Amino acid sequence: xxxxxxxxxxxxxxxxxxxxxxxxxxxxxxxxxxxxxxxxxxxxxxxxxxxxxxxxxxxxxxxxxxxxxxxxxxxxxxxxxxxxxxxxxxxxxxxxxxxxxxxxxx
Amino acid sequence: xxxxxxxxxxxxxxxxxxxxxxxxxxxxxxxxxxxxxxxxxxxxxxxxxxxxxxxxxxxxxxxxxxxxxxxxxxxxxxxxxxxxxxxxxxxxxxxxxxxxxxxxxxxxxxxxxxxxxxx
Numbered sequence: 001x002x003x004x005x006x007x008x009x010x011x012x013x014x015x016x017x018x019x020x021x022x023x024x025x026x027x028x029x030x031x032x033x034x035x036x037x038x039x040x041x042x043x044x045x046x047x048x049x050x051x052x053x054x055x056x057x058x059x060x061x062x063x064x065x066x067x068x069x070x071x072x073x074x075x076x077x078x079x080x081x082x083x084x085x086x087x088x089x090x091x092x093x094x095x096x097x098x099x100x101x102x103x104x105x106x
Numbered sequence: 107x108x109x110x111x112x113x114x115x116x117x118x119x120x121x122x123x124x125x126x127x128x129x130x131x132x133x134x135x136x137x138x139x140x141x142x143x144x145x146x147x148x149x150x151x152x153x154x155x156x157x158x159x160x161x162x163x164x165x166x167x168x169x170x171x172x173x174x175x176x177x178x179x180x181x182x183x184x185x186x187x188x189x190x191x192x193x194x195x196x197x198x199x200x201x202x203x204x205x206x207x208x209x210x211x212x213x214x215x216x217x218x219x220x221x222x223x224x225x
Contacts, residue, residue: 094155
């Protein structure tokens with residue numbers, strides 16, 4: 001079965017750039033998306049089709065996807081960005097999530 | 107604005123069948139080329155996609171759960187449902203329903219409902 005691998009945790013200082021990676025076999029041949037989940041809340045889509053932002057998502061969120069790795073980048077990270085982030089892709093008609101990355105802003 | 111709301115028992119006994127319903131409001135479940143998915147999350151763990159349905163009745167299931175899962179749709183009620191049979195404690199999780207833009211993303215999510223499997 002298809003697997004997506006994320007680092008368990010990433011730390012970043014306020015105002016700096018955070019990068020969260022998601023690895024999978026030939027992931028660049030698929031569309032990747034990213035969700036933000038804060039404690040006790042439902043996930044929120046922050047990036048879809050590799051690099052597109054839904055309405056209402058700040059411009060500091062960006063994404064890329066090439067080769068075997070998709071990357072979520074948060075520029076000028078703010079305290080409110082502290083959350084769990086999940087990548088997701090489709091393997092044929094099956095949804096696959098990465099294990100999630102806890103972003104700590106300190 | 108599309109909204110989704112999960113409903114169903116919060117406690118299910120081991121070996122029994124978990125049944126949840128997702129009610130869609132703010133739009134017809136039949137409009138647009140959307141699938142409707144179920145996703146779960148055990149406490150402190152990651153997200154797991156369970157399966158999805160199109161309003162035609164076409165389904166796709168996670169292979170790891172396929173033998174125990176049935177997803178159905180009732181377009182007259184603007185609802186879709188999940189049944190998971192032979193549950194164990196490992197099925198204890200928050201269950202989410204979500205709108206599924208095929209091949210793209212889950213763009214709208216319900217608030218989630220906690221289902222505990224315990225005698």
